[in-house]
Amino acid sequence: MNIAECLRNYLQLVETEAFAKYEKDFSCRIEQALSQSYMGDFAEPDMVTEVENIVNKTNGMGARSDRFSISTRSIFIHGTKSQVEFEYYGRKTRRELGDLIFIAAILYEGQKYFERFTISQFKKDKKKVVWTLGSKSSREQLHLLSRFPTFRGVRGSLV
Numbered sequence: 001m002n003i004a005e006c007l008r009n010y011l012q013l014v015e016t017e018a019f020a021k022y023e024k025d026f027s028c029r030i031e032q033a034l035s036q037s038y039m040g041d042f043a044e045p046d047m048v049t050e051v052e053n054i055v056n057k058t059n060g061m062g063a064r065s066d067r068f069s070i071s072t073r074s075i076f077i078h079g080t081k082s083q084v085e086f087e088y089y090g091r092k093t094r095r096e097l098g099d100l101i102f103i104a105a106i107l108y109e110g111q112k113y114f115e116r117f118t119i120s121q122f123k124k125d126k127k128k129v130v131w132t133l134g135s136k137s138s139r140e141q142l143h144l145l146s147r148f149p150t151f152r153g154v155r156g157s158l159v
Helices: 003-013 017-039 044-061 136-147
Strands: 068-076 083-088 091-096 100-108 111-120 151-153
Touching (some): 003 068, 003 111, 017 068, 044 100, 083 136
Antiparallel strands (some): 068 100
């Protein structure tokens, strides 16, 4: 099968009721995990773990058509697992790239045609959700996440 045919079939899949249900169920489960984490006063790494567990439990919930399937997974990368090194105004610095990777794979007749991942960064504050730019560390991480400079993984990082 060629890519054009695969894309046509994929576009048909994402317009089905099964896909709409999968998408809504998936987002609802993430929202519930975040709500429970905030109500339970979880620390940021525990929130990331909770969302990761919810995402990985949904793997059997994927959208399917007669020949297509979509599966989702996540990987906890909080802390040193996602440390990268990059230039910040002329000097090298290290910061966390993210906390969680979401992976979506699209399979057609059992063969993977597309896969994408999203790196998500969690921030939590007890009083209000805000990105404090007062610290040098926050400014460097915001630079990394907003400008996406060339970076490389450091020893012990999954990057």
